[in-house]
Amino acid sequence: MLKHLISIHDYSREDILKTLEMAAAFEKRPNQPIFSKKVVASVFFEPSTRTRLSFETAANRLGARVIGFSETTNTSLTKGESLKDTIKMVSNYADLIVMRHPLDGSTRYASEVSSVPVINAGDGSNQHPTQTLLDLYSIIKTQGDLNNLKINVVGDLKYGRTVHSLLQAMSHFKPTFKFISPEELRLPQEYREYLSERGIRFSESKLLTDNINNADIIYMTRVQKERFSDPIEYERIKDVYTLNSSMLKECKPNMKILHPLPRVNEIAQDVDSSPHAYYFAQAQNGVFTRMAIIASLLGRENL
Amino acid sequence: MEKQLKVSAIKDGTVVDHIPPDQLFRVIDILGLINSMSQITFGTNLDSKRLGKKGIIKISNKFFEIDDINRIALIAPHAKINIIHDFEVVEKHVLSTPNRIKGIVKCMNPMCITNHQEVETLFTTIVESPQIKLLCHYCEKVTDKENLKIISNRH
Ligand SMILES: [Zn+2]
16 A cells, blocks of 8 residues: 655556556546545645646545645745644644645655655656646546557656656556657656666657657647747747647547646647647546545545 | 874774775764764875875774765775774775665755755665765755765764
8 A cells, every 4th residue: 555645656557557547437426525534635835726726626526625725936945834844733634635845855755754645746846746647547548558659748858847757657558759859858868768778669859740640649748938048049949849730630540639738839729629639638637536546545445 | 114103003993994085084074983982093195006195094992884884985985994803904894885875965956855954865876886876765866976965974
C-alpha cells in the first residue's frame, strides 16, 4: 500500500494501471460518498485555481469534507511559520493533505513530517504527478491501451515538468516519442539519457508537423515568453508552434491532442471542434483520476 | 624521518593522509573534529610525491565508523586512512563514495526546499567520486562536482 503520492517515480507500472482502472470505475459512477466521515485538507501555498477545483470536486464527489487555504500570491516563501509546523498542524485536523507549494521538494518534506497521506499537487518546477496520471488516463481511455503508442511531444520540452513526468511514466509502456521543440527548449540531456538507458525509441525535430500523420497522441505544451532571452525569438517561435486544423487532415482517426491547459496560442481555436481535440475532456478526466488517487491513499483497494 | 618531525607519530588512533591541502580544513569539519576531545595534530603543504603538496591529520584514540570516514570521499577521494595500534599501521582503508549522503552537501538548486527551510539534505550517489553526481532526495535535481558545496558540520 502506497502512503503518499509525491513523485511519479513512487508509482510502479502496476500502481499506475490500478489507479487508472479505479478512475474508470469512478467515471461510470462519479458520485460515491464512501468517505463521508473523512476530512481532506487542500493547502495551496501558491494559487492554482484549476488544480484546486479539480481536487476539491474529487473530494466532494467522494463525500469528504474539504478544509484548507489558498495563498493568492507566492508570499509564503517569506512568511514566518515553518512548513513543518503548518503541516504538523494540518495533519492533526485532516485525514489526507493535498498540497501545492512553489519550492521544489517541499511536498516530499511535508510527507515526512505529516502523520496522514500527502498528495503532491505541484512542487515548484519538480513534479505534478496527478497531472501525469490524468494524462495517462486520457491516453488509455482514447487509445484503449498504453502500450506501443506513437507520441509527439511539442513545445517547451526543457522546462515543462508535465513533459518530463509523462515520458518517465510512459517509459513503462514501450512508446515511440517524437520530441518537437525550438532549439532553446530542447529536451534536456538527462531525459534523453533516461530514455536511452531504458531502450525507448525517440527522435527530435524542430518541425511541428513532423510525423504528425503517424502519431497516436500529440501532447502540446505551453511555450512561455519568459523562457526566452530574446523576445524577438519568442515572437518568431510562437507562430511556428501553433497547431491549426489544416495540419490535421491526414491524421490517424484515433489521434488525440492533449494539453495540460491553460493554453496560450499553441493550439488555434479552429482545432477545438475537431474530433482530434481532447484537451477539455482531458481536464474532466482529472476529477476521476484524483478520486482514484484519494480513494487508494485513504485505503480503498477496490470499488 | 623528516616527516616525523613535522607531524609527530601517534600511539593509537587514525591517520588521514594525502589530503589535498586546500581541503584540509573541510575534512576536519566533515569529520566533526572541531568539538572533538581527542588529541589532534595536523600539518598541511607538506611535500608529497603523489600530490606535490598534501595535508595530514592524526587523531589519537579515535576510530571512525566506515560510513563516517567515507563522507570525506566527496572532497578528498584519494585520501588514505591508516588505523594505528601501538605505533604500527594495523589497517588501511581506501575511501569509497557512500550510496546515501545525509547532510554535508548543499543542494545546488536554489529553489530546493533544503535551501529555504531547516531540512537536512539527503542525496543518492548516482556517479561516484571523482566525477560525482548526487541526486537530491527532495527536489530530484542533480548536484555535480563543479557545484558541490559542503555544509559546515559543527555539532
Ligand atoms: Zn534539492
